[in-house]
Amino acid sequence: MGHPYAKEKADLLTRLRRIEGQVRGVQKMIEEDRYCVDLLTQLAAIKNATHKVALSILEAHTRGCVADAIHHHTSEDEKIDELMDVIRQFIK
Amino acid sequence: MGHPYAKEKADLLTRLRRIEGQVRGVQKMIEEDRYCVDLLTQLAAIKNATHKVALSILEAHTRGCVADAIHHHTSEDEKIDELMDVIRQFIK
């Protein structure tokens, strides 16, 4: 099996380039001594966009790799352990 | 008053450049069809690092702008409204 996010690849790259631009934007705002609350609003937007990219990859992973492992009974438990470990990094 | 994060400016910029590098790293991983769970782990690290930068700016803002407004009784209520609005974007 290839990468389960093949179909979303272009979309994910576009979204990540936008996040990269937002992160550079915050650097510029700091260099220009911009107001804290504007920085914080921008950082919240970066966090939200990062969560959305993560949810898209999580969905592709579940439909692809996890479902595949379950179908073929290959390392099914390990795949679900791994999935839960990474979800735990987001739900704290 | 200038920017309350003057002292942390260099540190904040270093951390944001590192986040920018991590975001570019995820793009590269996607282009190389890397494993979903590795992408997700990296995205969780970006989220954590973004939260930490936000907490530093939030602290500087509270010690600086908010305390200043309270001392001088100038738009104290507005400053706290604004602070709460931005915190609400992180605690959902």
Add this chain to the structure above:
Amino acid sequence: MGHPYAKEKADLLTRLRRIEGQVRGVQKMIEEDRYCVDLLTQLAAIKNATHKVALSILEAHTRGCVADAIHHHTSEDEKIDELMDVIRQFIK
């Protein structure tokens, strides 16, 4: 299929009873006009404990219902849609 959290049932109930006690504890603290920061610390503990119960059920659900649907090719897509919708309520 029954409930996939059969094995954890007693443990989940114990943890939820503890959360219920913590929620009642905060009510008591408010009635006694206790210090805000102590209330907030207790509310953070309730949030953390709620997340942990949710992660346990999420894991049981993925190993049980989702894997089951995938094995039997029965409403596999719907199950994963449903799973993602509920995860989205926690990753915002």
Add this chain to the structure above:
Amino acid sequence: MGHPYAKEKADLLTRLRRIEGQVRGVQKMIEEDRYCVDLLTQLAAIKNATHKVALSILEAHTRGCVADAIHHHTSEDEKIDELMDVIRQFIK
């Protein structure tokens, strides 16, 4: 100074009693072997409601205790340290 959440006291208690009811509701659902996704939806609602109570107390605390400490220059730094520590428990 008394408790800065005096005005919201009745409202906070109502909301916490509702959360307590929701936590008991999840226990009942588990005893009845209800569907995982319904449990998770309910747990997300508990988390959301807990966050909202925390934000109300955080706001009262900032307007009350923190502003008070800043006005009187009494343990201003300690109050803000304490505030940041508790916010950090919610933004992870």
